Amino acid sequence: MAATAAAAYELRNVVGFGLRPASTFFQKKKKKICGGSVSCSLVNKQSSDQVSFSQDENLLIEALIGIQGRGRSASPQQLQEVERAVQVLESSQSISDPTSSSLIEGRWQLMFTTRPGTASPIQRTFVGVDFFKVFQEVYLQTDDQRVSNIVKFSDAIGELKVEAAASVKDGKRILFRFDKAAFSFKFLPFKVPYPVPFKLLGDEAKGWLDTTYLSNSGNLRISKGNKGTTFVLQKTSEPRQRLLSAISTDTKVRKEIEDFLAMNRNAAKGEQQLLEGEWNMIWSSQMETDSWIENAANGLMGAQIVKGNGELKFVVDILLGLKFSMTGTYSKSGTNLYELTMDDAAILAGPYGLPVEIQSKFNLELLYADNKLRITKGYKNTIFVHVRVEGANKK
DSSP: OHHHHHHHHHHHTOTTOOOOOOOGGGOOOOOTTSOTTOOOOOOOOOSOSOOOOOHHHHHHHHHHTTOGGGGTTOOHHHHHHHHHHHHHHHTSOOOSSGGGSGGGOEEEEEEEEOOOTTOOHHIIIIITOTTSEEEEEEEOSSSSOEEEEEEEEETTTEEEEEEEEEEEOSSSEEEEEEEEEEEEETTOSSEEEOOOOGGGSGGGGEEEEEEEEEOTTSSEEEEEETTSOEEEEESSOOHHHHHHHHHHHTSSHHHHHHHHHHHTHHHHHSOOOOOSEEEEEEEESSOOOSOHHHHHHTTSSSEEEEOTTSEEEEEEEOSTTEEEEEEEEEEEEETTEEEEEEEEEEEEETTEEEEEOOOEEEEEEEEEEOSSEEEEEOGGGOEEEEEEOTTOOOO
């Protein structure tokens, strides 16, 4: 009975994404490239680069760029921006009866979900890990109606699939009941059952999911679960999302950057600005050296704070509240080219600082820049990808 009660607790508040924490076997060591409070989630590359989103849908996608863990560590300001964009879409015209539309069928990737107080530890654990891809499959136009939740650990390892028998209540609501689940490992010729006694859980294995917005293109969906959780899902992604997904999963990042820059070649040829604000580095082509202070001085880690008066600061969290700070100047030297001189460094502990004698000079080339994402070429031709920290002033 104790095991059954524990299983019931795990499924009780899961709504559309009920999953149990994986063992440490699935944890893959990642490069130390996504530092600070900003990370990258969102969607993988689909078969076509042509993505159709309306103006209001693009506002939601813009609000999601740079949010960590599909919303797990979103700031209050980020949550407000997402909520406003969701409300705009929910009040706009979309597919009126989504449960009877063929557009709801298929595999959807989870982009974002809210974290109400009733959310289960499983949902917080699995869904908030950017390295894992999380999907939901919906098949209603069949004799065996089903909704399935899938966590893909990696192409090499495999996935966990939790299935539910489904039925349509009305034009928006899907009723479901979890009834089976299994791990599919690439290195095993058979599936490994997921050890939860669904039949003994009763009402704890049941739930419902309302689709409050389904785009006319069939690319974007907003759903709400029986515990008040909001889910944002996509079938296709826009270019920045594909790039951020590649970085978060450490998959063919260089190629995605090349493809992204090629797609934005016309914009890159024009005049671009080093926008003010705080920017966190999430990826660089240069592997970190043994000297962390050299990495910090050359912008290979941490955050950049750009000021409109020509001042620039690098900030790196060291440990136990200690920070490395280095300030300098930047000046324009050509089209999308800047000269950086960093010469005032210190190790900070609260209001106190210990000066460090170090200087760094290098050129910076803007390859792409918008209000949320920036790609540059800097120290020793290193390619950097930065995302803007929320609250930064927008040009």
